[in-house]
Amino acid sequence: MSVPVIEVVNLSKAFGPKVVLSKVNLSVELGESLVVLGGSGSGKTVLLRNIMGLLRPDTGHVAVDGRIVHEMSREELFETRMKIGMCFQMAALFDSMTVFENVAFALRRHSHMKEKEVQGRVEECLAMVGLKGTEQLKPAELSGGMKRRVGFARAIALKPKILLFDEPTTGLDPVMTDVIGRVILDLKHELGVTTITITHDLKSAFEIGDRIALLFRGECLAVQPPEEFKANPDPVIQQFLRGDADGPFLLDPPPPKRTPKGVNV
Amino acid sequence: MLTPLLERTGATVLAVMEEAGDFAVLSGRTIGSIFRRPFDGANLLHQFQAVGVNSIPVVVLTSLAVSMVFAVQLSFGFKQFQAEGLASQVEGLAVVRELAPVITGLMMSGRVGSAMAAELGTMQVTEQIDALECLATDPIHYLFVPRLLAALVMLPLLTAIAVYIGYWGGYLLLVTTQGQSSVVYSAEFYKLVELRDLRIALTKGLVFGAIIALVGCWKGYRTRGGAEGVGNAPTSSVVTSSLWILVSDFFLTKLLLV
Numbered sequence: 060m061s062v063p064v065i066e067v068v069n070l071s072k073a074f075g076p077k078v079v080l081s082k083v084n085l086s087v088e089l090g091e092s093l094v095v096l097g098g099s100g101s102g103k104t105v106l107l108r109n110i111m112g113l114l115r116p117d118t119g120h121v122a123v124d125g126r127i128v129h130e131m132s133r134e135e136l137f138e139t140r141m142k143i144g145m146c147f148q149m150a151a152l153f154d155s156m157t158v159f160e161n162v163a164f165a166l167r168r169h170s171h172m173k174e175k176e177v178q179g180r181v182e183e184c185l186a187m188v189g190l191k192g193t194e195q196l197k198p199a200e201l202s203g204g205m206k207r208r209v210g211f212a213r214a215i216a217l218k219p220k221i222l223l224f225d226e227p228t229t230g231l232d233p234v235m236t237d238v239i240g241r242v243i244l245d246l247k248h249e250l251g252v253t254t255i256t257i258t259h260d261l262k263s264a265f266e267i268g269d270r271i272a273l274l275f276r277g278e279c280l281a282v283q284p285p286e287e288f289k290a291n292p293d294p295v296i297q298q299f300l301r302g303d304a305d306g307p308f309l310l311d312p313p314p315p316k317r318t319p320k321g322v323n324v
Numbered sequence: 325m326l327t328p329l330l331e332r333t334g335a336t337v338l339a340v341m342e343e344a345g346d347f348a349v350l351s352g353r354t355i356g357s358i359f360r361r362p363f364d365g366a367n368l369l370h371q372f373q374a375v376g377v378n379s380i381p382v383v384v385l386t387s388l389a390v391s392m393v394f395a396v397q398l399s400f401g402f403k404q405f406q407a408e409g410l411a412s413q414v415e416g417l418a419v420v421r422e423l424a425p426v427i428t429g430l431m432m433s434g435r436v437g438s439a440m441a442a443e444l445g446t447m448q449v450t451e452q453i454d455a456l457e458c459l460a461t462d463p464i465h466y467l468f469v470p471r472l473l474a475a476l477v478m479l480p481l482l483t484a485i486a487v488y489i490g491y492w493g494g495y496l497l498l499v500t501t502q503g504q505s506s507v508v509y510s511a512e513f514y515k516l517v518e519l520r521d522l523r524i525a526l527t528k529g530l531v532f533g534a535i536i537a538l539v540g541c542w543k544g545y546r547t548r549g550g551a552e553g554v555g556n557a558p559t560s561s562v563v564t565s566s567l568w569i570l571v572s573d574f575f576l577t578k579l580l581l582v
């Protein structure tokens with residue numbers, strides 16, 4: 060078997076007394092797209108930040124292309140990061156720069172392209188996310204969905220072989236959610252990249268994912284193809300799929316359900 | 325009774341040492357990255373503009389105001405023992421040695437250092453600094469270095485401007501309102517001042533520039549906790565850098581004057 064592109068081994072991370080991840084194991088093969096589901100605050104972002112080397116694991120490790128991220132020197136780390144495109148939850152665009160400068164940022168710093176080629180590549184990337192002609196706008200002038208997509212364009216500028224999406228659809232309307240889902244599928248098919256997508260949106264999760272994982276109380280519950288995942292009898296998974304407040308998913312019991320007639324007991 | 329007090333004192337001392345260590349490490353990394361590639365000229369030019377050119381009006385106005393009020397006090401003071409002539413000499417000494425560099429440093433820590441802390445702080449809490457990291461760009465190299473270079477170049481220049489304006493501030497007061505002869509004033513202003521003093525003033529500008537940029541960037545980079553954190557970063561940067569400007573001014577004066 061080939062070496063997985065990304066391998067998360069026994070990864071644990073706590074902030075003070077609060078354990079966020081405990082012994083998470085995941086591996087992503089070349090060209091595969093993994094979807095990670097999980098409730099708010101279940102440590103999904105922390106997982107991605109560990110993969111990018113923005114956080115240091117307490118125990119365990121993350122390996123990208125077989126090399127352990129937190130043991131790299133800073134130069135090696137930057138080299139690895141050039142192979143990874145990270146799309147932040149809030150886009151994290153540079154707000155003092157235009158859309159063009161945002162997307163061109165990595166190209167200007169890390170490639171030896173001439174300004175003309177940079178321009179071509181930026182247009183190509185913006186076209187891929189459906190945002191032609193927005194080059195001269197500032198991030199403040201964009202809507203939430205456009206910001207996310209500019210973030211995608213910035214992440215793919217250097218043609219990375221891995222893409223990480225942190226909740227790309229959260230906070231968007233259903234139509235834009237579908238647009239983003241398609242953009243991700245397009246990117247996956249056109250670039251043939253390996254992806255990890257974090258999402259709450261089950262519809263796009265089942266469209267995008269070759270395999271689906273659920274993070275629950277710091278542990279990784281299942282890592283399965285969509286069909287098997289849907290059929291998984293685990294009550295936590297079933298509750299998450301139904302989107303029901305009652306069940307083992309929450310630590311604190313939810314408020315009782317009301318019907319038009321009053322509280323149902 | 326005594327132990328909790330000791331414990332708290334100990335914890336405070338440890339926290340302060342930790343902060344100082346963090347500042348030292350980041351400053352070292354900044355200085356170590358100055359000559360690293362890639363070189364971003366546009367970014368550097370932007371900082372020269374923000375730190376230097378845009379600060380000229382503030383420096384001109386404060387230097388004018390301070391040198392004039394100082395001239396008023398000197399002329400009043402020396403009049404008490406009929407030595408008005410000395411006012412312009414002492415004015416020259418005070419402006420070149422202390423007023424110009426220190427006032428410029430303090431004003432710049434308010435104008436430039438706080439802006440750096442606010443900008444980097446906002447970038448930190450909106451994950452733009454993480455985005456830089458993910459785009460394989462060292463934030464120290466990309467953000468700290470141009471700001472440090474701009475402050476190192478611009479603070480001595482602004483100090484020189486402040487000296488020049490200080491001369492005219494004294495002139496305005498002593499010549500136009502106190503009736504000193506302009507020829508005497510221009511000869512007397514530089515009488516006690518040596519070339520060495522100008523060099524000291526520029527050295528102070530250089531050191532204050534380093535303090536302002538490094539403290540401002542450090543406070544911004546270490547911002548935590550949303551809007552409140554961003555609100556505290558500039559305040560804390562101005563207080564810290566002003567304090568260090570005044571402390572280092574004392575030691576620089578003692579060291580460089582012997």
Ligand SMILES: Nc1ncnc2c1ncn2[C@@H]1O[C@H](COP(=O)(O)OP(=O)(O)O)[C@@H](O)[C@H]1O
Nearest residue numbers: 074077079097098099100101102103104105106
């Ligand atoms: N830098 C940090 N310092 C302290 N706690 C953190 C930090 N980052 C995340 N956490 C905590 O870790 C938990 C998981 O966060 P996160 O991964 O952002 O959740 P999500 O799954 O919604 O993305 C949260 O409860 C958060 O409070």
Ligand SMILES: [Mg+2]
Nearest residue numbers: 103104148226
């Ligand atoms: Mg998150």
